[in-house]
Structures are given as structure tokens and as C-alpha cells.
Amino acid sequence: MKTQGRSETRPRLQARRVAFDLSRSPLHWIPGDPLSSHLINGINLLLPAGELWFCRVYNQALPHITDPLLREEVQGFIRQEGMHAQAHRKAEKWLQDQGMDVTAYRRRVDFVFQQLLGDTPLGLKPLQHRWLARHWLIVRVGIVAAVEHFTGLLGDWCMNSESWDKADPVVADLFRWHLAEEVEHRSVAFDLFEHLCRTQAGFYLSRQALMALVFPLFLQFIAEGGRSLAGQDPDPQVRRLARRTTLRILLDIERIGRRNDNVPTFSLILGRTLRWIAPGFHPETEGDTAQALAYIARSPAANAGAKRAAQGALH
Ligand SMILES: [Fe+2]
Ligand SMILES: [Fe+2]
Numbered sequence: 001m002k003t004q005g006r007s008e009t010r011p012r013l014q015a016r017r018v019a020f021d022l023s024r025s026p027l028h029w030i031p032g033d034p035l036s037s038h039l040i041n042g043i044n045l046l047l048p049a050g051e052l053w054f055c056r057v058y059n060q061a062l063p064h065i066t067d068p069l070l071r072e073e074v075q076g077f078i079r080q081e082g083m084h085a086q087a088h089r090k091a092e093k094w095l096q097d098q099g100m101d102v103t104a105y106r107r108r109v110d111f112v113f114q115q116l117l118g119d120t121p122l123g124l125k126p127l128q129h130r131w132l133a134r135h136w137l138i139v140r141v142g143i144v145a146a147v148e149h150f151t152g153l154l155g156d157w158c159m160n161s162e163s164w165d166k167a168d169p170v171v172a173d174l175f176r177w178h179l180a181e182e183v184e185h186r187s188v189a190f191d192l193f194e195h196l197c198r199t200q201a202g203f204y205l206s207r208q209a210l211m212a213l214v215f216p217l218f219l220q221f222i223a224e225g226g227r228s229l230a231g232q233d234p235d236p237q238v239r240r241l242a243r244r245t246t247l248r249i250l251l252d253i254e255r256i257g258r259r260n261d262n263v264p265t266f267s268l269i270l271g272r273t274l275r276w277i278a279p280g281f282h283p284e285t286e287g288d289t290a291q292a293l294a295y296i297a298r299s300p301a302a303n304a305g306a307k308r309a310a311q312g313a314l315h
Helices: 034-064 068-097 103-116 130-159 169-184 188-196 200-230 236-243 246-260 266-277 289-298 300-314
Strands: none
Touching: 034 068, 034 103, 034 130, 034 169, 034 188, 034 200, 034 236, 034 246, 068 169, 068 188, 103 200, 130 169, 130 188, 130 200, 130 266, 130 289, 169 289, 169 300, 188 200, 200 236, 200 246, 200 266, 246 266, 289 300
């Protein structure tokens, strides 16, 4: 199906190498805010498996794309997400070096992305049938589009927030570089999902159904990752945060976000998600590409990665 909101003037997506050293970064990298630090640290454990799953799904979708410009964007998207997964794998190692046991949470994440959302979830052989396999692929492309709505909105929040200026510069830059690229490629998943759906009605209804599924699961996974790390914190006061329910954590982030903007408020996440319901919604209006590219241009990790790549090319 022809996509509605795509423009031929979008910059070509490129994978940027990053180089960063987390060895001196503290676990509580947002000063005085262990809950926000752990919630965001937990995202490091979710991203490598999730983004590599994006890449697998998108590689399968490539042969079904009939629009050459969209195919090129999807290829750029795959390269960027692959790089993100690598960077956050390093951050996962940093958490392990600080004594965090990540195996239990990682096992749950891997189960979701490798088993439940794999080609034959829970060994369901009928999904190997050509027709079903194609529809299961489109459903997964739709799930990626819904998740990318969150990465795009978090990116837009991050590009407009200055609270992390007071945080550990290496961790803050790792997430800011990543989130800037999320803003840069925020429309690709949506456009691909629209392209693969047969009708506008089918596209609209399935994108609403998938968001209804992804919205609570996304929040649950973020809360769970934060709890899994907070529960191992050396400070017993912080360990008590691990007993908080997901609802309580959402109320906490509402309070923290309003007070010092260390995390986006729950009301911002909810409000931006409700915009997805509009039939004419398109992610293009949900962020500022020039602002994101300006961040990447000054990102220490992206600059160090570019320098290293250039040196590598010379040798
Ligand atoms: Fe990403
Ligand atoms: Fe992304």
C-alpha cells in the first residue's frame, strides 16, 4: 500500500559508530535519583535483544517492499538498530562489572524476542504456512512500529530536556545519541507497516490493536528491568524500590518527571500515545530531525566513533 506521510527529502539514514568508556560511570548516574537511574539502566538489558529482533524481522520484510526509497530507509534502519544493540551490550557489561546479575531479566527478555515473537512462536508449526507466515511477519512489523512510537517520543522528550546535563556525561550521551537516532528514523517502522498492509482500514485497526497490546507491555518491561536492578543495589533503602508495583512506579515517574524532568512523566507518555489513535497520525510530526542531527553532531561518543572509523579506514 502507498504510504501517506513519507517525504523524499528525508536525510539518508546512516549507521554511526560510537566509542565510549563507562568504566568511571556510577550505577546511580542521575545524581540523587536511584529510581530513574535503575529504570534507565534496565533499558540497557532490554535493547540488545529487542533491537536485534527488529533487525531479524526487517530483514525478512525487505523482499516484500516494492518502494525503492522505503527499502533504502529500512536498510538504514536495520544498520542503525544493529549499532544500538552493540552499544547497549557494552552498557550491559558495565552493569555486570558493577555486580549486577542480569541473567533472570535477560532470560525473560530473550524468551519474548526469541520464542514468543520468533518465526514459530512456542513451536507453532502452522505459522510456517506461506499465508500465515506473511501475516505473522506483518503483525511483528506492526509491533515494531508501536515500540518505535515510544522510542521516538522518548527521543523527542530527551532532545528537549536539559536534566541529564547534571548526570554522568558518558551514560547520558550514550542514551542521547541513541535517542537522537530514534528521532531521526522515527517514521520508518510506521511507513513499513502501512506499506505492507493491504488497506487503510486494516492498517488503522491493526495499528490500534497492536498499540493496545504494546503500551502496557512496554511499561511493564521497563518497570521490571528497573526493579531487577534496584533489588540488587548495595544500598538497602534503594533495594526497597524493587518491591514497588508497576502502577506505583508510574506514579513515581510522574512525580519525578514533574519535579526535575529526569524521566518523562507518565502523563506525557500517555498523552503522546493517545495521539496515535488519530486516523491521520504520522510520526513525522512527533519530533524534530534537525534538532536530533544537531545533537549527534556534538555527541562525544558519535564523534569519537567517527574518528576511530576514519583512523581504521586509513590503516
Ligand atoms: Fe534503537
Ligand atoms: Fe529505532
